[in-house]
Structures are given as C-alpha cells and as structure tokens.
Amino acid sequence: MDTVKISKRLSYVLRHAPESIGITLSPDGWVQIDTLLRALAAHGHRVTRAQLDTVVADNDKQRFAVDGDRIRASQGHSVQVELGLTPVEPPELLYHGTARRNLASIYADGVHRGSRHHVHLSADAQTAHKVGSRHGAPVILVVAAAAMADDGHHFYRSANDVWLTDEVPARYLRGEA
Known part of the structure; x- marks a missing residue:
C-alpha cells in the first residue's frame, strides 16, 4: 500500500470511522499503534510500523500525532473526541x-x-x-x-x-x- 493510500485510510479510521476496523479511540482520540496496525491488517490493509512512521513524518499537513506508542488524528474528527485544545487569541485575519x-x-x-x-x-x-x-x-x-x-x-x-x-x-x- 502506498503512502497516500495509507494516509487516507488512517484519516478515515482515526477521524471518522474507527469502528470500521473494530477499534475504539480513547476519549481524547488516541489508539495504541499496535492495536491499529493489527486491526488494519485484519481488515485487509496491511501496514508496517515503518510505513506508518513514514506517513506520519512525511504528511505535509501533519494530520497525525504520535505520542510514544499511541497515535491520533490532529483534528477533523466527525466522531466524538476531546482534543484538549485551549482557546488562543487568533491573528487579525x-x-x-x-x-x-x-x-x-x-x-x-x-x-x-x-x-x-x-x-x-x-x-x-x-x-x-x-x-x-x-x-x-x-x-x-x-x-x-x-x-x-x-x-x-x-x-x-x-x-x-x-x-x-x-x-x-x-x-x-x-x-x-
């Protein structure tokens, strides 16, 4: 699977439909990377840890965040998650x-x-x-x-x-x- 397809699959699963591969996101949107990779493989989308790391590192929009052995989408969710964002003052425009x-x-x-x-x-x-x-x-x-x-x-x-x-x-x- 190429990196664009992996990125799109990760976006879909981590932002919109974790249940499509049988995973549950934590309340703040995280999932264990090993759990994600096993679930993807079980649903016909074999992704290695190295491929996942490449997609995360090379994504020009930095759509994903990794914290140790967990991953989540940075934003854009349609499923309920609490990203823990703090209000900040925006620029003028x-x-x-x-x-x-x-x-x-x-x-x-x-x-x-x-x-x-x-x-x-x-x-x-x-x-x-x-x-x-x-x-x-x-x-x-x-x-x-x-x-x-x-x-x-x-x-x-x-x-x-x-x-x-x-x-x-x-x-x-x-x-x-």
Missing part, C-alpha cells in the same frame, strides 16, 4: 479555502462545521488555497478572526497549526483573498 460552488450559501449563512467538530481555517492564503483545491475550483475567503474573538467566539490551534472555531458567521467574511 485567517483564511478559509472552499469551492466556488459553495459561495452563495457561505455568504448567506456563514461557514459551518457540518459533521466535524470545528471549522478549519488557515493562517495564510496559500494553505487555504490547497484546502479549497480539494473540493473544486478554489476560493479563499478572508475571515476577520480578531473581530470574531472580540465578540466572544473561541479559537483553537491544533498541533499542526490549523486554526479551529465553531463557526464563522457571514458578517465576519471580508471577501476573497
């Missing part, structure tokens, strides 16, 4: 990458987390462009993050520097980057 086809809805209703725990934002337009490109013709929206924080919205920063918040109301969108 953050960026949200999306597909052009979503603009009318976003400008009317804001950005919502959908089935995930948080809305994901980027500190720079280039990263947001990469995110938006995954969904079609990308558009980069500028978010008035400091103004949101001043109005009581909470922001968090994951271990891989993704900015997270519960929602972005439309009034905080400042157009396209």
Whole structure:
C-alpha cells in the first residue's frame, strides 16, 4: 500500500470511522499503534510500523500525532473526541479555502462545521488555497478572526497549526483573498 493510500485510510479510521476496523479511540482520540496496525491488517490493509512512521513524518499537513506508542488524528474528527485544545487569541485575519460552488450559501449563512467538530481555517492564503483545491475550483475567503474573538467566539490551534472555531458567521467574511 502506498503512502497516500495509507494516509487516507488512517484519516478515515482515526477521524471518522474507527469502528470500521473494530477499534475504539480513547476519549481524547488516541489508539495504541499496535492495536491499529493489527486491526488494519485484519481488515485487509496491511501496514508496517515503518510505513506508518513514514506517513506520519512525511504528511505535509501533519494530520497525525504520535505520542510514544499511541497515535491520533490532529483534528477533523466527525466522531466524538476531546482534543484538549485551549482557546488562543487568533491573528487579525485567517483564511478559509472552499469551492466556488459553495459561495452563495457561505455568504448567506456563514461557514459551518457540518459533521466535524470545528471549522478549519488557515493562517495564510496559500494553505487555504490547497484546502479549497480539494473540493473544486478554489476560493479563499478572508475571515476577520480578531473581530470574531472580540465578540466572544473561541479559537483553537491544533498541533499542526490549523486554526479551529465553531463557526464563522457571514458578517465576519471580508471577501476573497
């Protein structure tokens, strides 16, 4: 199995469907690496520890965190986990990458987390462009993050520097980057 397929499988299992291979995540999202590798193999996805370590180390978005003999997804979960994130002050502006086809809805209703725990934002337009490109013709929206924080919205920063918040109301969108 190549590293892209392994990364996608890990994202699916650790963020959305641990039960698909018969594992249970701890309340804070961790699972023993040996347990994960055995469960993947039992479901037809043989991954070695060396392959897993390569995927974790080489993932450009640092989607996974390893702590000793445990692993978890850094963010993006649709299953209930408590990542233990502490609210932090955001920069003045953050960026949200999306597909052009979503603009009318976003400008009317804001950005919502959908089935995930948080809305994901980027500190720079280039990263947001990469995110938006995954969904079609990308558009980069500028978010008035400091103004949101001043109005009581909470922001968090994951271990891989993704900015997270519960929602972005439309009034905080400042157009396209």
